[in-house]
Amino acid sequence: xxxxxxxxxxxxxxxxxxxxxxxxxxxxxxxxxxxxxxxxxxxxxxxxxxxxxxxxxxxxxxxxxxxxxxxxxxxxxxxxxxxxxxxxxxxxxxxxxxxxxxxxxxxxxxxxxxxxxxxxxxxxx
Amino acid sequence: xxxxxxxxxxxxxxxxxxxxxxxxxxxxxxxxxxxxxxxxxxxxxxxxxxxxxxxxxxxxxxxxxxxxxxxxxxxxxxxxxxxxxxxxxxxxxxxxxxxxxxxxxxxxxxxxxxxxxxxxxxxxxxxxxxxxxxx
Numbered sequence: 645x646x647x648x649x650x651x652x653x654x655x656x657x658x659x660x661x662x663x664x665x666x667x668x669x670x671x672x673x674x675x676x677x678x679x680x681x682x683x684x685x686x687x688x689x690x691x692x693x694x695x696x697x698x699x700x701x702x703x704x705x706x707x708x709x710x711x712x713x714x715x716x717x718x719x720x721x722x723x724x725x726x727x728x729x730x731x732x733x734x735x736x737x738x739x740x741x742x743x744x745x746x747x748x749x750x751x752x753x754x755x756x757x758x759x760x761x762x763x764x765x766x767x768x769x
Numbered sequence: 770x771x772x773x774x775x776x777x778x779x780x781x782x783x784x785x786x787x788x789x790x791x792x793x794x795x796x797x798x799x800x801x802x803x804x805x806x807x808x809x810x811x812x813x814x815x816x817x818x819x820x821x822x823x824x825x826x827x828x829x830x831x832x833x834x835x836x837x838x839x840x841x842x843x844x845x846x847x848x849x850x851x852x853x854x855x856x857x858x859x860x861x862x863x864x865x866x867x868x869x870x871x872x873x874x875x876x877x878x879x880x881x882x883x884x885x886x887x888x889x890x891x892x893x894x895x896x897x898x899x900x901x902x903x904x
Contacts, residue, residue, distance in 0.1 A: 689845060689846070691796075691798075691845060693845075695846075701782075703782075707812070722824050722829070722860060723792060723794070723800045723822065723824055724792075724848065725854060725858060725859075725860075726792075726850050726851050726852075726854035726855040726858060727792055727848030727849060727850060727851065727854075728849065728851045728854070729848070729849045730846050730847060730848040730849065731783060731786065731846060731847040731848075732845075732846045733812050733841070733844050733845060733846065735842070736796070736844075736845045736846070
C-alpha cells in the first residue's frame with residue numbers, strides 16, 4: 645500500500661520534472677495533491693470555514709474538489725447542511741490538513757531540491 | 770527549450786456540475802443558489818434561476834435574483850445541493866422581508882457587542898482592525 649503510494653508520488657514528481665526544464669512554474673504542489681486523491685483531508689478556508697472530506701480531484705490552480713464533506717463547525721454554517729460535494733477555489737484556501745501517514749516526506753524533500761536546481765544552473769552558464 | 774505556453778490537462782472540471790443546482794458561497798458572505806449554466810478557467814460562473822438565501826438563527830429567506838454572472842475572484846466555494854437533504858432541512862423558511870428584519874437586528878446586536886469588545890481591548894492596549902469587507 646505504501647509502495648503503491650510511493651510509486652504514484654514518484655510518477656507525478658517525474659511527470660512534473662519531465663516537462664520543460666526552464667519552466668520555473670512549480671507544479672510540485674499540484675503533483676503532491678494528485679497523490680492525495682482518495683485521501684481524507686480537512687481544508688481550512690480564509691473565511692475560517694473548515695471542511696473535512698475526501699479529495700476527489702485537484703487542478704493546476706490547486707482548486708480542490710471534495711466529496712462526502714462534513715463541516716467542522718456545522719452550527720455556524722447552516723447553508724452547508726444540504727451539501728455533500730463541493731468545489732473549493734484554490735485562492736481561498738488557508739490550510740489543507742492531511743494525515744502524515746499518506747505523505748512520504750523524504751520523496752517530497754527530494755523533489756523540492758530537484759525543482760530548485762534548474763533555476764540555479766542557467767545562471768552559471 | 771520551448772517557449773510555447775503550457776496547457777496542462779486539469780483533473781479538475783466543473784463540467785460535472787453543469788445544469789445542476791449549486792450553492793455558491795461568495796467572499797462577501799452571500800449565498801447564491803442557482804443552476805450552473807457556464808463557467809471558465811477563472812471560475813467565472815453563469816447561474817440561472819438563482820436566489821440569494823439569507824440565514825438568520827434557525828430560519829432563512831430567499832430573494833429571487835434571476836440570471837447571475839459571478840466573477841471568479843469572488844467565489845469561495847461551489848456546493849452541489851443534495852435535493853433530499855434540502856427537503857429535510859431543520860430550518861424554517863420565512864418571507865424575505867422578515868428575514869431582512871431579523872438580519873438587521875442581528876447586525877445591530879453584533880455591532881454593539883463589537884463596540885464593547887473594542888473598548889475593552891483598547892483599555893488593555895490592543896488596537897482592533899476593522900476591515901469591513903471580505904467574509
